[in-house]
Amino acid sequence: MALNKPQQDPRANGQAPTLQPVLESLDEQAAREAREARIRQLLRGDDDELLGKAYDGRLVRRLGTYLVPYKARLVFAVVLMTISSLLSVAGPAIIGFAIDDGIRAGSWEQLRFWTLVFLVTTIIEWVTNRGRVHIMAYVGTKVVANMRSELFRHLHRLTLNFYSNYSVGRLMSRLIGDVGVLQDFVTWSITGLFRSVFNLGGIVLAMLLLNWQLALVAFAVTPLMFILTNYWRQRVRQAYRATRQRLALINGYLNESISGIRVTKSFTREARNFQHFDDLNRSFFDANVEATRLAALFFPGVDFIGSLATALVVGVGGWLVLGDALTAGTLVAFVLYVERFFDPIRELAQRYNTFQATMAASERIFELLDLEPDLVDAPDAKPLPPVRGEVVFDKVSFAYREGSKDVLHDIDLYAKPGERIALVGETGAGKSTIIRLLARFYDVTDGALLIDGHDVRDVTSDSLRQQLGIVLQDTFLFTGTIADNIRYGRLDATDEEVRDAAQAVGAHDFIIRLPDGYDSEVGENGSNLSVGQRQLVSFARALLADPRILILDEATSSVDTATERIIQVALDRLMQGRTSFVIAHRLSTIVNADQIIVLDHGRIVEQGTHAELLARRGRYYNLYTMQWAQQTQPTL
Incomplete structure (x- = not known):
């Protein structure tokens, strides 16, 4: 570090003294200490802690429920393990008998007999060991597959509130890391533990019986x-x-x-x-x-x-x-037993950490499985019948967490079937929250949200969302073909219907220019497509689902002006006859709305058409003149 090196006095050269080297050195030291502190902070987190109790009866009993369907195989594996362990323990004694009764006694027949016995026991031990490992590998793989499927289904039942507070990395750790620990436990440790204890006990008993x-x-x-x-x-x-x-x-x-x-x-x-x-x-x-x-x-x-x-x-x-x-054969048998005596001890010591990891992994997995969704259908919830698209927010207030500050306050909003509702306001005004409530990703805290007179809390979530079409700002495409992604919300759609939907939103032209057309792979999250192309595919996906209520969450904010012109006509056609809620920065999407709702800090401060709100020269007028009027100005 420069701080520790002897510094030449700048006054000797007629230069003014400077603190720059010292400051740079301190900056480097501070940066290094900050990195080290960051590492210590991360290491203090217990999310990756894979150690717990070596044995927890409650967790073991619960793990046992996953083994019940395979109890016949487990019993057979234990039988094979017992046979192989007995034969393994008998091996040194057989060699001792061969030395005493065959070699020392000079009996070729006895030597041949005990040699044959040793060969047969070795073969049977190998066969039983192989059978045990094969059975436990099958059981372990099946248990892990079943548990992973259960976790996957459970994660899909949890609400967005859960995902807002739980990172993807932690979930992947549960699905892959912790479940993998359980697979190792079931495959190797269950019978391996009993085998080590059995072998150790058998070796001790054999040594005591010999001498x-x-x-x-x-x-x-x-x-x-x-x-x-x-x-x-x-x-x-x-x-x-x-x-x-x-x-x-x-x-x-x-x-x-x-x-x-x-x-x-x-x-x-x-x-x-x-x-x-x-x-x-x-x-x-x-x-x-x-x-x-x-x-x-x-x-x-x-x-x-x-x-x-x-x-x-x-x-x-x-x-x-x-x-x-003492006979020479007994001495040889003892030496062989001593060599084997420490193998199960070594294995049990190694298994200790496996047991701890298994208990900790099991606790985290079961904690996740026991987590109940904070939004579930009512016991008497009924399917929502086909709707016309009338939407009513009746004095709706909402807070994301119990006891926290409301982000929406007394929202009164009425949308007739087929109306286009534009939601505008600054960041954090509550626009996206209204959309999430409409899709029932969250339930309202106070008031009621009605669709065709049905409170959304009284109908099943699936039947509600099947009649919604949602296009988000951050378009997500799944690994697969373009046709698969367009068909995602309606799996029974024909190839012709997929093409019609793509043509309606202006996506067909770029799709047919791709090497494999509609069968082209989009890559991970559409990495092979541009932002505008991904957005067009998402519009086609929403159109094919044929929703009665359409939600556009800043869906055109990521496309360029030329692409917007292509999809604007398609959007107008898509929203025709459908109740549409639009969050957009583009002026063209706002001016034609039947109602413009101006939000500020979770409250509706203005409401009306584009012309009416401009005439009031209020909040919307200020937003328009500051943010959107420039979009209509010609480019110089």
Whole structure:
């Protein structure tokens, strides 16, 4: 840092002293500290925390309900696991018998018999293990598929209020990350846990039955094993959590950087982004080094303790063999058992974090599944019959959250069937909120919203929205063909009807010029199309759905003047005979409205036609003269 370097006195050169180097150094230090603070702040969040209790009976019981349909397979897998474990435990004893009864006794028949027995048990153990893994892989995949489908359906039942407070990244973490943790648990950990415990118990029992004195010698090192395991378990929890959290930060920043690459290049932020990513990457590297250090301590430590136990068994056992108190076959069997004794202990230690992750992932998944939508159909809700399009806002007030400040106040609005209603006002005036209430993305707080005399709270949401056509400012196209996107709101539409809708809004001409016409892939969110082309496709989608009430939320604000001329005629035809609510910045969409509603801070301050409101020289007149009149001026 420049602050630490010796600085030449500027007065020696006749220059005036300057604080610039010091200030630049302080700026760099402040920026670095800010980045580090940001990382610490992000790491303090518990959203990516994958560790919890190693066992939670409530969660385990609930997870068990997803396994009930596959209980027959699970029982069969447990049977196979038991057989394979018994055969695995019997292996060293069989080798001991082959040495004592065959090699030491000089009996070729006994040696051949025990060799054949060992070969058969090995084959059966392999077959049963393979069957167990195959069954549990199937069960784990099915459970995860069912849970992921349940989550997906549940997310579609939740309201927009939920999505306003829950990031897409967190939802993807639930659908992919947490569910993946459960798949690993079901596939490997359920039977793997019992297999490790079963093997450990079987090995201990076999050693005690062979020679309990030598077994105690082998068990003498177990206190060291427990000390090492407990030390590792306590520290590796934090290390693994740190690596996951830092990896989540890297993935999130990568996603944000790639999505916003145009903005980054526009503001020449590459160097700053490089530095921030390097900070995150270095933090992830440090966490990985710590986790690797612990792994390098634990696993070689287990091997060393196993070797120490083997040395004790060989030393004491060899002494017993020389004194004819122990056979050579038993000693060999003991050595093999000692080598296998630490395998289940090592596996159980590794499974500990898996159990913690499973409990934490399960809790978050079930918390999401238990979240009830804050807007549901009434128990006695009835389907909304085909409507004419009469819309009444009767003293409607609305707040997005209970106890928060109202964003709409006593809205009185009456729209006759077929009328065109324009909503104007400054940002935050409440225009989009009125649209959301009309589509019943939210329920009114006070008052009533009626369509053809039906309170929208008394009808099913699906039947209401099926009679609405919505075109938003931020057009969203789904991955697929152009025809698929136009047909999105009416899947039974024919190819001819799709073409007619596209022609009506002026989209047909550009579509047929594409390489595959209507079968052209639009890419992710229409990345292969221009903004204006995406907007035209969205108009065709709305037209094909043939709604009785049309909602245009600044739908023409993203298109150029030439494209607007193309769709303006189509829009007039689309709105003909339909009740239309329009939020627009374009003057041409406003002046022909039957009613212009001027909003300010959630209140209707003016209402009338374009000519009437201009004559009043009030709020609308000011908006018109400041923002829209310039659109009518010729370009010089």
